[in-house]
Amino acid sequence: MISGDVPRVNGQLAVSRAFGDKSLKSHLSSDPDIRFEDVTSDCDLLILASDGLWKVMSNEEAVDIARKAKDPQAAARLLTAEAVNKASKDDISCIVVQLRAQRCDGYGRP
Incomplete structure (x- = not known):
């Protein structure tokens, strides 16, 4: 990934739009980042x-x-x-x- 204002694959395609782009397949993973957050009573x-x-x-x-x-x-x-x-x-x-x-x-x- 090339750094910039948003993560891009080979400096071309924004990561969220890169899935399914065969020419960039070797640079991508379809494994999601998963994060858990506790939802407390003050979360509306x-x-x-x-x-x-x-x-x-x-x-x-x-x-x-x-x-x-x-x-x-x-x-x-x-x-x-x-x-x-x-x-x-x-x-x-x-x-x-x-x-x-x-x-x-x-x-x-x-």
Whole structure:
């Protein structure tokens, strides 16, 4: 791997996009890196995003933005919009997972 702003195989292909690229097969492994984290009572959401988001904002900033949203889908939209506003130069993908249930009225509304 050549070092740079994102890991690239032979300086060409971003690692996450390299799977299935036969010409680069000798430089890749399909074995995932697995990490376990304890989810504690203060963990309320999980943000899964591409480097298009993480290159332009910190974890703390992303969490602050996501917590202002009414639901996970709205949080993902806000985060991607903010990455665009910050002139991200990469593809932006974002999924927000709510880990704690919100109290709802009888109609499923918070």
